[in-house]
Amino acid sequence: MTTLPAFDLLVLGEINPDLLVYGDVEPDFRQVEKLVDRAVLTVGSSSVIFACAAARLGLRVAFVGLVGQDVFGDFMLAEMQRRGVDTRWVQRRKGEATGLSVIFQRPDGSRAILTAAGLIPALRVEDVPGEALEAARHVHVGSYYLQTALQPGLPALFRRVRSLGRTTSLDPNYDPAERWASIWRVLPYTDVFLPNEMEACAIAGVEDVEEAARRLAREARWVVVKRGEQGALAVGREGERAAVPAVAMDRVVDPVGAGDNFDAGFLYGFLHGWPLEKSLRLAVACGALSLRGEGGTGAQPTLEEALAYVAG
Ligand SMILES: Nc1ncnc2c1ncn2[C@@H]1O[C@H](COP(=O)(O)OP(=O)(O)OP(=O)(O)O)[C@@H](O)[C@H]1O
Ligand SMILES: [Mg+2]
Numbered sequence: 001m002t003t004l005p006a007f008d009l010l011v012l013g014e015i016n017p018d019l020l021v022y023g024d025v026e027p028d029f030r031q032v033e034k035l036v037d038r039a040v041l042t043v044g045s046s047s048v049i050f051a052c053a054a055a056r057l058g059l060r061v062a063f064v065g066l067v068g069q070d071v072f073g074d075f076m077l078a079e080m081q082r083r084g085v086d087t088r089w090v091q092r093r094k095g096e097a098t099g100l101s102v103i104f105q106r107p108d109g110s111r112a113i114l115t116a117a118g119l120i121p122a123l124r125v126e127d128v129p130g131e132a133l134e135a136a137r138h139v140h141v142g143s144y145y146l147q148t149a150l151q152p153g154l155p156a157l158f159r160r161v162r163s164l165g166r167t168t169s170l171d172p173n174y175d176p177a178e179r180w181a182s183i184w185r186v187l188p189y190t191d192v193f194l195p196n197e198m199e200a201c202a203i204a205g206v207e208d209v210e211e212a213a214r215r216l217a218r219e220a221r222w223v224v225v226k227r228g229e230q231g232a233l234a235v236g237r238e239g240e241r242a243a244v245p246a247v248a249m250d251r252v253v254d255p256v257g258a259g260d261n262f263d264a265g266f267l268y269g270f271l272h273g274w275p276l277e278k279s280l281r282l283a284v285a286c287g288a289l290s291l292r293g294e295g296g297t298g299a300q301p302t303l304e305e306a307l308a309y310v311a312g
Contacts, residue, residue, distance in 0.1 A: 063090055068097045073098040155186050200216060203216065243280075
């Protein structure tokens with residue numbers, strides 16, 4: 001049976017809110033109460049920020065993940081739905097807690113993050129319905145190192161997705177254990193690998209970013225490296241290469257989620273068959289424009305807004 005995929009993108013990942021706490025204070029554990037400027041609950045988790053960014057650009061996005069039957073789960077499901085992400089394959093687990101990050105932000109830009117993991121690392125390959133895989137043209141995993149239960153089955157899952165004629169992408173994000181190595185097993189089944197510069201060098205085991213990208217592209221089809229204010233670099237397995245500068249921003253409100261918004265921009269181009277450099281230009285525009293708002297989803301650009309920064 002062959003049916004046309006109903007979704008452009010299926011995201012497998014973690015679902016949690018971020019509680020942003022703003023103020024020029026330091027917590028004092030001698031039971032001292034201090035007043036902060038304000039607190040706001042926002043859409044957190046790399047995978048959901050990415051999914052919302054892709055939906056905002058106009059891609060048809062569905063999500064596979066886990067939340068508890070709690071108020072953070074209610075909040076995230078409502079936000080995902082409001083932002084156009086299909087949640088039919090999100091499971092609500094009774095008696096388990098949705099994860100939460102509390103992010104303390106001081107006016108000088110310094111921040112501290114405390115995370116209650118809850119269900120964040122709990123998703124397994126067995127939780128991914130076969131019908132979900134068949135319903136999408138492309139599968140993305142956005143927090144490889146946080147998804148410890150997903151890791152063992154991921155190479156076989158990506159291989160299966162590709163055998164269905166679909167494509168895959170993977171953003172490692174930071175490895176809290178700083179071991180890095182296991183991801184190599186997934187790269188041969190990855191069409192688009194999206195590390196930042198530090199992650200690319202740590203995984204490849206070299207200091208030079210170009211060399212790191214070339215090494216990773218011996219396995220993944222495309223390697224796209226995010227370089228913060230220096231823009232981005234992409235290398236293909238056949239020796240293709242493109243690099244673009246960042247879009248200069250005169251006001252940065254919040255850097256959270258720039259990488260996830262970048263990923264959505266790049267994959268929009270990839271899924272539309274755009275040339276490499278054009279996809280990279282949309283990606284850096286999406287990354288930069290997301291810095292205008294609070295949290296990762298406070299200022300996600302529409303396609304029209306982002307295209308204004310893409311020449312040609
Ligand atoms: N200060 C900045 N000015 C302009 N563009 C930026 C800036 N910071 C990030 N970007 C854009 O966003 C992209 C992704 O940011 P970055 O390189 O910080 O990724 P990351 O480390 O994966 O981010 P994240 O913390 O969201 O995982 C960059 O490649 C760049 O295009
Ligand atoms: Mg990142």
